[in-house]
Amino acid sequence: MTGWEASRGWRPSRPSATHSPPRAGALTAAAPAANFFLPMLDLKFIREHPEQVVRALETRGGAESVQRLLALDADRRRRVTAVEASKALRNKVSEEIAQAKRRGEHPSEEMARMRRLGDEIKALDTAIKGLEGEVESLLLQLPNLPHPSVPVGGEEANQEVRRWGTPRRFAFDPRPHWEVGERLGILDFERAAKLAKSRFSVLWGMGARLERALSQFMLDLHIREHGYREVWVPHLVNAETMVGTGQLPKFEEQLFKTVEPEGGRPLYLIPTAEVPVTCLHGGEILNERELPKRYVAFTPCYRREAGAAGQDTRGMIRQHQFDKVELVKVVTPATSYDELESMLTDAEEVLKRLELPYRVVLLATGDTGFQSAKTYDLDVWLPGQGKYREISSCSNCESFQARRAEIRYRPAAGGKAVFVHTLNGSGLAVGRTLIAILENFQEADGSVTIPQALRPYLDGLERIARAGS
């Protein structure tokens, strides 16, 4: 119990639910959801197809807890049946007592019996509540089930989908971005470490302007040409919000957390705008006519990078703080995979306009993030490193986050509310885009050419050179 289950704010007290319609041959069946608590996978589905779930989770982790989950659930249901029989009796007798009293009688024997029964009920309810808590916490730790089109296996099973652009041929040895940036006087890691610690950076002059120009360029592209609506959101959010998108309870060690005096509820710095933007509609029932919703948000992202010690220690690749333009979609289940493809295209367009070579990779089950059913990574070419590096990740989370955050819609035809599907993708990570520009557009003299598409955002400037930057 970490405290986030104490109060569920915007969440209905007893989350209701319906599930997403079945997708052909997929793992999510058309069974009604069994979520008397926050679900992530549909408990009823797990109960009815345990072997299928175990198989699906084998390369994703969590398969081991399925049996324990089912045992707890069976126990829970046994006790619920028992306690409900007692409650039915109590309700019946209470009604009889009420009638007797109206007749002027005082059925003290029944009243005493019901008092004893009430104690038994209380004990059983307590036990049930304990079991529910255990089931819930196990359920919250299970990752999403992969989509059937996702290759099974670890990182080595990832599939390259396509490449765009040809890595430039250099007449000299291309330098890594930290050298390019430091020589230009626009990147400063030493001072960042002085101010904070390692894995932070300071951008001077044209570096800072480039970061801002890139952000603006990306936002404008998505707003003006791709139909996204811009949102500005809190960078500190409460625990419920983090649970909603799946960061909590499992990945708390990756988050920066505030300490509030006198047991106040802590807030968490967002690791991505996906968190607040997706949860914008937490606890709401949307109208199908409002869907799909397409949002774009620019925010800084804060990550502890626990467990990444020694990786990418130089440069700006892996930072505790970085800017990102994030795309989020809230859609109906029927359209979510089409929306994933178009989101990917929207992200790719940023790289194309910036003339940065990249490849698209479909992640295998073991490499796909916790919340996601299917993820494409966009890897940009970094000549300074001689390899492709992740610059965007586009995921369809299906109903995983919708269940946790209680985001549903009412079908246009009327009827029960149904969980939406949520998607998110970087469009793009701004810091890494800046890196890519420094490395791909560096010249022999140490200057950096500015891609055409960006020049309008930099007063038409064509290159960044050392002087006075």
Added chain:
RNA sequence: GGAGGGGUGGCCGAGCGGUUGAAGGCGCCGGUCUUGAAAACCGGAAUCCCGCAAGGGAUCGGGGGUUCAAAUCCCUCCCCCUCCGCCA
């Protein structure tokens, strides 16, 4: 920080401790009327859990308590709002 007010169904909003799962309005779905639509009128619909089913249970911000019985009484926590003070 000080002082008050409030959290009820998709939304707004009523609700003497027992026949209230919850009035009324809006919105929604179906129908009548209409060339069509609107208006008007009629009708329908909360959610989750257990159960093969019949049926039963639970839910009025969260948790606890009083009671034979709680949306209604008590305690506690969370959140929102208003006024004053401070302030980017």
